[in-house]
Amino acid sequence: MQMEHVPSVCCFCGCGCGLYFHVSQGRITGVSPSRNHPVSKGNLCVKGWHSYESVYSPKRLTHPLVRKNGRLVQASWDEALSITVDAFKGVLSQHGGSAIGLLSSAKCTNEENYLLQKLARAVLKTNNIDHCARL
């Protein structure tokens, strides 16, 4: 059985450590650190070593969930976004932007994170925005 080592970057935080995905028969089976990567120089933290496990996790979210009668149920993107917009509008009109906070992700691109902070500041009128790379 042939195994490929595919170069990539860990996306679990903003450090961007270099790693290789071990790929066998089209499936990722593990990772190893890139010895020559200028940031990580052959190291990975525990999140990096386990970074591939979420790819096939049965717990992975594959569709939006909305809470109905106290239970999370599957919804379409249109329904979930409509509920979110209505909720933001309600909080904004009753309490203002300072009552809203947004959390972004290191799994997003810089451009996506830039757009989220624009949404926060320009549309939702809040500076309450943070990013998991700082956590």
Ligand code: SF4
């Ligand atoms: S989560 Fe760990 S391995 Fe991944 S980029 Fe951050 S420090 Fe590197």
